[in-house]
Amino acid sequence: MSKKSxxxxxxxxxxxxxxxxxxxxxxxxxxxxxxYRDMVRxxxxxxxxxxxxxxxxxxxxxHLYIGQESVAIGCVSVMGDDDHIITAYRDxxxxxxxxxxxxxxxxxxxxxxxxxxxxxxxSMHFFDPSRNFWGGxxxxxxxxxxxxxxxxxLKYQGRKGACLTFMGxxxxxxxxxxxxxxxxxxxxxxxVFIVENNGYSMGTSxxxxxxxxxxxxxxxxxGMNWDIIENGYDVLExxxxxxxxxxxxxxxxxxxxxxxxxxRYRGHSVADPDTTYRHKDEIETYxxxxxxLMFCQTALLAEKVLTxxxxxxxDESARAEAENSAQFAEASPFPxxxxxxxxxxxxxDNPADRKSQGTLFFN
Amino acid sequence: xxxxxxxEALRHAMAEELDRDPNVVIMGEEVAQFNGAxxxxxxxxxxxxxxxxxxxxxxxxxxxxxxxGASMLGMRPVMELMFFSFYSVAFDQIFNNAANVxxxxxxxxxxxxxxxxxxxxxxxVGATHSHTPESIAAYHPGIKVVVPSTPxxxxxxxxxxxxxxxxxxxxxxxxxxxxxGEVPDGxxxxxxGLAKVMREGTDxxxxxxxxxxxxxxxxxxxxxxxxxxxxxxxxxxxxRPLDEETILASVRKxxxxxxxxxxxPFCSVGxxxxxxxxxxxxxYLDAPVMRVNSVDSPAIYSMPVEKLQLPTVERIYxxxxxxxx
Numbered sequence: 001m002s003k004k005s006x007x008x009x010x011x012x013x014x015x016x017x018x019x020x021x022x023x024x025x026x027x028x029x030x031x032x033x034x035x036y037r038d039m040v041r042x043x044x045x046x047x048x049x050x051x052x053x054x055x056x057x058x059x060x061x062x063h064l065y066i067g068q069e070s071v072a073i074g075c076v077s078v079m080g081d082d083d084h085i086i087t088a089y090r091d092x093x094x095x096x097x098x099x100x101x102x103x104x105x106x107x108x109x110x111x112x113x114x115x116x117x118x119x120x121x122x123s124m125h126f127f128d129p130s131r132n133f134w135g136g137x138x139x140x141x142x143x144x145x146x147x148x149x150x151x152x153x154l155k156y157q158g159r160k161g162a163c164l165t166f167m168g169x170x171x172x173x174x175x176x177x178x179x180x181x182x183x184x185x186x187x188x189x190x191x192v193f194i195v196e197n198n199g200y201s202m203g204t205s206x207x208x209x210x211x212x213x214x215x216x217x218x219x220x221x222x223g224m225n226w227d228i229i230e231n232g233y234d235v236l237e238x239x240x241x242x243x244x245x246x247x248x249x250x251x252x253x254x255x256x257x258x259x260x261x262x263x264r265y266r267g268h269s270v271a272d273p274d275t276t277y278r279h280k281d282e283i284e285t286y287x288x289x290x291x292x293l294m295f296c297q298t299a300l301l302a303e304k305v306l307t308x309x310x311x312x313x314x315d316e317s318a319r320a321e322a323e324n325s326a327q328f329a330e331a332s333p334f335p336x337x338x339x340x341x342x343x344x345x346x347x348x349d350n351p352a353d354r355k356s357q358g359t360l361f362f363n
Numbered sequence: 364x365x366x367x368x369x370x371e372a373l374r375h376a377m378a379e380e381l382d383r384d385p386n387v388v389i390m391g392e393e394v395a396q397f398n399g400a401x402x403x404x405x406x407x408x409x410x411x412x413x414x415x416x417x418x419x420x421x422x423x424x425x426x427x428x429x430x431x432g433a434s435m436l437g438m439r440p441v442m443e444l445m446f447f448s449f450y451s452v453a454f455d456q457i458f459n460n461a462a463n464v465x466x467x468x469x470x471x472x473x474x475x476x477x478x479x480x481x482x483x484x485x486x487x488v489g490a491t492h493s494h495t496p497e498s499i500a501a502y503h504p505g506i507k508v509v510v511p512s513t514p515x516x517x518x519x520x521x522x523x524x525x526x527x528x529x530x531x532x533x534x535x536x537x538x539x540x541x542x543x544g545e546v547p548d549g550x551x552x553x554x555x556g557l558a559k560v561m562r563e564g565t566d567x568x569x570x571x572x573x574x575x576x577x578x579x580x581x582x583x584x585x586x587x588x589x590x591x592x593x594x595x596x597x598x599x600x601x602x603r604p605l606d607e608e609t610i611l612a613s614v615r616k617x618x619x620x621x622x623x624x625x626x627x628p629f630c631s632v633g634x635x636x637x638x639x640x641x642x643x644x645x646x647y648l649d650a651p652v653m654r655v656n657s658v659d660s661p662a663i664y665s666m667p668v669e670k671l672q673l674p675t676v677e678r679i680y681x682x683x684x685x686x687x688x
Contacts, residue, residue: 086432117469127468134435135468142455145425149432156388156414156438176455179425186420343470344504346528355523358556358604361504362635 018237019299023078032305033314035077035235036296039069041318042093043293045102048322049092049109049123053270057330058109060122065093067265070292071196072097074238075164078246079132082154082161086134086147088168089124090196090264098131102325112332119335120343140201141167141174144193148180151191155253162190162249164242170201172215181257185222190249192242193219195259197232202268203277216259225256232262233292263290364545369511372518372546373403373479373535377441379550380525381411384439387525390417390430391443391480400445401481401540423449427478428456431530434476435464441525447482447534448494461530462505477524482510482534483574483625484662485673493662495626497572498635500532501603507531508602509555512576514544516600519553527555536574556604560613564595567683568613570636571623572599575655575674579623582679594683602632610636611644618649619686623679628656655682 018024027035046064053062065072072093076085087094095105100116108115109123116126126136134150137143147165154161171177172195184191195216201209212218219226225248229241238260245256263286267274300306341361347354348361367375380387393400395408395418408416419426423444430440444450450457457478464472484493501508507529511517517535524531561576562583569579576598586592595613599606614620620640622633637652658672 084436115469117467117471120469121467125467127471129435129468129471134432134472135464137460139455139459142428142459145428145456146432146435146460148425149429149434150436151432152429153433153436153438156433157386157436176424176428179422180429182420182422183425183429341504343466343468345507346465346473346475349470350528355552356507356527356555356601356604358558358601358606358608360556360604362605362639 018234018240021236021240023240023243024236029305032300033310035073036293036300036306037314037318038073038097039235039293039296040314041321042069042072042096044315044318045096045105045322045325046092048326049106050270052106052109052326058123059111061089061269061271062109062123063090063269064264064266065090067286067292068196068198068262069093070233070235070238070296071260071262074235075194075242078239078243079164080161080246080250082132082159083246083250084132084134084150084154084161084163085166086143086150086163087136087166088140088143088171089136089138090168091124091126091136094133094166095126095128095136098128098133100126100128100131100133102321103328106325107329107332110329110332111334112329113335113339114328114332118339118343141171141177143167144171144177144180148184148189148191151184151189151249151255152187155190160250162192162246164192164194164246166194166196168201169195169197169199169206169210169215172210172218181219181222181224184255185224188253189255190253191255192245192249193255193257194242195257196262197259198262198264200264200268200277203272205277214259216257219257225254227256227258229258229260232260233290233295235292235296364547366543367514367546368541368543369514369517370401370403370540372514373521374405374407375546376518376521376525377404378407378410380522381407381415386437387439387441388415388417389441389443390419390426392419392421392445394418394443399443401537403540404443423453424456427453428460430476431456431461431474434474435472439475439525441477441479444478444480446492447480447496448492450478450496451494458503458506462503466505473528474530475528477521477531477533479521479533480535481537481540483536483538484657485669486537487664487666487669489664490661495657497534497602497626498631501632505530507555507604508534509600510534510572510602511600512539512573512598514542515546516553516559518546519551520555520600522550523552523555531555534573539574553600555601556606557601558597558599558606558609560595560609561598562594562596564593564617566592566594566617567619567621567687568595568597568617569621569623569679569683570597570599570610570613572602572632573625575623575625575679578674578676579679581676582683585676585680586683590684592683592687607639607643610640614640614644615647618647620648620652621679621683621686622652622654623674625657625673627659628654629659631656650686653682653686655679
């Protein structure tokens, strides 16, 4: 992977062991297996998405999360009942992590009416407010003020919760992100900004796009807490550090910036060539040494939590679930032209409660 | 009926909605401690405290996006833009997020947010501070656009906008803030999408929105005085939703139309209204629909020329005579 500046060491890094951290020490076998299973589900689902994309069933962009599964699963697994989450366009992993179904997600990518957004959003725009998931946003960094606002509302309404606001390393140079950092620190908002640093903003490496010693350290300029999760492939390390930041947000209204070092195996989107800015060796080396699924599997095999039989079963089940979702999507109807002007205005969708008059749509 | 200023009418609307709904907050630059750059929010901090009346840094993309995120969780933020011109700094938050989030979520989310502030030229502050973005705003499905021209409309429409479950851009005018008018006391709402016949007439329909309506009324006086022409003057008040019925009824009556507005002519609201009229009332027209807009250049600083760049009573009067030729 691309050469990164050395990250400043924090005092608690010495002798750190994620497995024995408080949040992880108490995990039972079922919970550990669930973490592994949920990562496998993301990978198998996305591999199936890729096949559908190559078959022309999925259009537009397909930003795959493969290689980064430990981040979404680790983060979401430590969310409480009134914690909320918002992310950018590489959102399939987060959707599955919060509990959205493969069917509604695959159907959305197929542009079908049974999709989570009725075929109106596509791959980049998954939402499920019933699971505290607020998207799925297409413009780099554009969701970060929204996440800050979700945190604002939680605090204003006296709720004990925080908002995990995700962005990629390519977002950190957008003005809206810095404005959000400032507002969060200034107003003491319960938000955890998570920078999923996969090393490349599209095809531009971190060292060619972002100044400074690390992305997270920029938080210092705003007097905010920050940390780097060096081993982002380790779902347990992600859990521990995110849990600590969430507690600071929920209990003390202290925002944080967490940079999670991770890696994506595919191009920025599937349509993009992946050979101009990195070597195949780099990808293969990462896969061989730091793959989040393999890392977890190896650890859980050593602990005798996983067995070859369970691994095979999980894999088979995830493949079948993904395959079924593709069949569900294929069999589902497209939205119709009549659906174009639904879900635009709340008032138009709720005519019995409409207070305004006059024409809303002009054809 | 009490006579108050447009500024006071806006303040009363916000105060009444703050009293009514604990999810309403007022946010923006200088709205609290400074009492408002144009004193619209004067006294609100003292009455409602810093939880409800919130100063923000100069950070439009950040705080408008933040208000929008808060609205997704059920808050009703009323965001003040010190000059509406600064909306361009938050363009992505307004037109990618506020306008589209409901759609892209398949109707799972709605954003009950109001963006309000002065959107006008004529104050000698140059091009960057003199934008009139009503047509740009109304271009976007998902956004509602309101332009009040009287104190009563300012209050009644702002109250409706705050209760609206869709994002509303509420475009005021600094030159109207000090104007007085009769405003009903208490909880009187004016629905969005309802135009108002300001003056009845039979010979020509002068339709428009914003401060240009005040000039149109003076032009109508001149037309009556000098030529015994009875001009009907219609204030749209709301651009989207749009009261097509009132427009078309007037066209069917007078058969001649002049549209007046302070924004630039290209792709303006007047252009849209002219298009609707020729589609839906072509046979009733005795003359082409004409328009009076600001002269098509960036807003000039120089004071005497700036006054001439904007629509004037004289220009509206002459244009009406041309339509009647």
